[in-house]
Amino acid sequence: MNIAFIAHDEKKDEIVQFATAYEDLLKEHNLFSTGTTGTRIMEATSLKLHKYQSGPLGGDQQIGAMIAENKMDCVIFFKDPLTAQPHEPDISALIRLCDVYSIPLATNIATAEILLRGMQRGDFEWRELIKEKKKEDDSDEQEKA
Secondary structure, eight states, X not given: OEEXXXXXXXXXXXXXXXXXHTHHHHTTSEEEEOHHHHHHHHHXXXXXXXXXXXXXXXXXXXXXXXXXXXXXXXXXXXXXXTSOOTTHHHHHHHHHHHHHXXXXXXXXXXXXXXXXXXXXXXXXXXXXXXXXXXXXXXXXXXXXX
């Protein structure tokens, strides 16, 4: 599965602690992140992440593009609800894309833990069906063109 990690500045320590706690489970997946969040996770764990730009520099949008192409299975985005973010429109767009494409999104540690435990149980197998359907639809569109 493809999992994205994003965290606002005030939540970076928390997401690093979370990734450390679930390192054994996470190493079985393809991991992506915005810049600083990914660097912090890689410094604290043995996990390898594909890092995009920092969120304010377009990293949220890069992850959003993966969602729109149905290439992301889960987003773990520890948001700071008490601090205004200068790139709030990008954050809103990312959350909207998760809703449009039915991508599970955790915005806090409690929900993130539930999502990862669901992955452990195999509760995300439906994502493979969606990916297969998208491939079929893309093939049909190419044949019509």
